[in-house]
Amino acid sequence: MLSVLKSLWVVFRHMFHRPVTIQYPEQKAYLPPRWRGRIILSRDPDGGERCVGCYLCAAVCPVECIALQATEDEHGRRFPDFFRINFSRCIYCGFCEDACPTYAIQLTPDYEMSEYQRPNLVYEKEDLLIDGEGKYPGYNYYRVAGVAIGGKDKGEAEREAPPADVRMVMP
Amino acid sequence: MTEPLRSIAVILLVLFGLLTVAALLVWLERRLLGRWQERYGPNRLGPFGLFQTVADTIKLLTKEDWVPPFADKPVFVIAPAVIMVTVLMAFAIVPFAPGLQVVDLNIGVLFFLGMSSLGVYSVVLAGWSSDNKYALIGSLRAAAQMLAYEVFMGLSLMGVVILAGSFSLVRIVDAQRGLWFCVPQILGLIVFANAGLAETRRLPFDLPEAESEIVAGYHSEYSGMKFGMFFIGEYLGVTLISAMVVTLFFGGWRGPWLPPVVWFALKTFVLVCGFILLRATLPRPRFDQLMAYGWTVMLPLALVNLVVTGAIVLARG
Numbered sequence: 001m002l003s004v005l006k007s008l009w010v011v012f013r014h015m016f017h018r019p020v021t022i023q024y025p026e027q028k029a030y031l032p033p034r035w036r037g038r039i040i041l042s043r044d045p046d047g048g049e050r051c052v053g054c055y056l057c058a059a060v061c062p063v064e065c066i067a068l069q070a071t072e073d074e075h076g077r078r079f080p081d082f083f084r085i086n087f088s089r090c091i092y093c094g095f096c097e098d099a100c101p102t103y104a105i106q107l108t109p110d111y112e113m114s115e116y117q118r119p120n121l122v123y124e125k126e127d128l129l130i131d132g133e134g135k136y137p138g139y140n141y142y143r144v145a146g147v148a149i150g151g152k153d154k155g156e157a158e159r160e161a162p163p164a165d166v167r168m169v170m171p
Numbered sequence: 172m173t174e175p176l177r178s179i180a181v182i183l184l185v186l187f188g189l190l191t192v193a194a195l196l197v198w199l200e201r202r203l204l205g206r207w208q209e210r211y212g213p214n215r216l217g218p219f220g221l222f223q224t225v226a227d228t229i230k231l232l233t234k235e236d237w238v239p240p241f242a243d244k245p246v247f248v249i250a251p252a253v254i255m256v257t258v259l260m261a262f263a264i265v266p267f268a269p270g271l272q273v274v275d276l277n278i279g280v281l282f283f284l285g286m287s288s289l290g291v292y293s294v295v296l297a298g299w300s301s302d303n304k305y306a307l308i309g310s311l312r313a314a315a316q317m318l319a320y321e322v323f324m325g326l327s328l329m330g331v332v333i334l335a336g337s338f339s340l341v342r343i344v345d346a347q348r349g350l351w352f353c354v355p356q357i358l359g360l361i362v363f364a365n366a367g368l369a370e371t372r373r374l375p376f377d378l379p380e381a382e383s384e385i386v387a388g389y390h391s392e393y394s395g396m397k398f399g400m401f402f403i404g405e406y407l408g409v410t411l412i413s414a415m416v417v418t419l420f421f422g423g424w425r426g427p428w429l430p431p432v433v434w435f436a437l438k439t440f441v442l443v444c445g446f447i448l449l450r451a452t453l454p455r456p457r458f459d460q461l462m463a464y465g466w467t468v469m470l471p472l473a474l475v476n477l478v479v480t481g482a483i484v485l486a487r488g
Contacts, residue, residue, distance in 0.1 A: 004453065007453070008448055008449070008451050008452050010452075011207050011448060011451050011452040012207070012346075012448060014207045014208070015206055015207065016204065017208065017209055018209075019205070019209045019210050019211050019212050020209045020210070021209075021211050023211075056258055
């Protein structure tokens with residue numbers, strides 16, 4: 001009986017506590033920068049698409065919500081012809097970001113993407129591409145990778161020695 | 172004003188007042204539960220979320236009013252009306268203020284007990300006519316619970332009746348001029364509050380509709396405004412029990428400075444908040460615990476109270 005009265009008093013005292021509720025549309029909860037929300041495709045510092053269409057994100061995606069088609073421009077630079085994420089399937093696990101070798105695909109702290117029509121949750125490349133570099137500024141895959149594209153031959157990347165002539169390497 | 176006209180005016184006033192109060196109680200309960208759980212509760216619609224009740228009512232009224240094809244249709248339809256009617260009838264004898272009472276029956280307490288007993292039929296018939304096992308279990312629980320708690324609900328009030336020397340609620344309020352009955356009848360108050368809680372099927376005595384075990388108990392199959400009737404009936408029941416506790420134990424409308432109606436409303440409000448606090452705090456007991464609590468603790472308490480009160484009144488002559 002005493003314990004009942006005690007618990008009644010404990011509950012009653014909550015009347016004078018400030019509610020922990022965050023009044024959502026007016027107030028918003030703090031989201032850490034690495035919060036896994038809406039997925040974006042970032043660009044390199046020169047404004048080119050970072051995505052090289054390697055399909056790793058689509059392969060690792062546990063719910064298969066990513067679809068893309070890789071293609072090449074006239075300089076031999078790979079980019080996705082289309083890039084489609086079905087956010088009605090996406091579980092925001094972040095595996096695609098982990099898998100991406102070029103920091104192209106990134107998750108952002110944004111969750112306000114409700115739609116009245118289900119098809120509107122399918123984001124195309126124009127919806128995904130942002131103009132910035134996202135979480136990894138200053139990174140440009142083609143400038144540090146040894147792959148040759150138009151305007152940059154082998155051995156011309158940053159911190160890359162010219163390729164060795166194999167016939168000159170003597171035992 | 173002529174007597175019948177005055178009666179009709181009082182009846183309409185009480186009826187509209189009560190239905191408004193019951194509707195507002197839905198909001199009050201949600202707000203208070205929210206505050207006690209460190210939330211806000213409904214606070215969007217209108218000032219302090221007061222119009223939430225209106226929205227809920229519109230929702231209930233526009234919902235599909237579904238009668239299951241396997242249900243016993245006439246009984247299914249009547250059952251929710253029974254609870255409203257019995258609870259509202261019981262309010263007829265509550266003296267809200269001197270003169271503000273529908274009827275001053277000389278058997279007022281008995282009338283209240285009778286009406287609250289009839290309320291059980293609503294629950295039992297609802298569960299039976301639904302032809303659903305969960306509803307049936309719920310209504311059987313309700314029947315057993317009511318049977319157990321009705322016994323000492325009546326007994327707990329006999330102490331008050333002995334002290335006041337009357338079943339009439341006006342006389343009982345008059346008898347509390349010097350000292351409220353909550354002091355000499357503290358045992359009776361405790362027993363009656365417990366029985367009243369069980370009578371209204373509120374937490375912690377809401378086993379007939381324990382949603383964690385039997386869906387929603389006796390009103391599992393109900394929807395729309397029929398469910399709304401059970402809902403409003405429950406809140407009216409809370410108001411009724413609080414009003415009866417105030418009348419029988421806390422001096423009714425008696426109090427200094429403020430007008431009687433205000434005192435009555437104030438006391439009832441505090442008790443209703445107490446009911447909600449109980450709901451916010453206590454978990455639901457097991458059914459055998461509930462029955463054991465009723466028969467082995469509350470019933471002996473009520474009997475002891477009755478015997479002691481009777482003995483003291485007799486000894487004083």
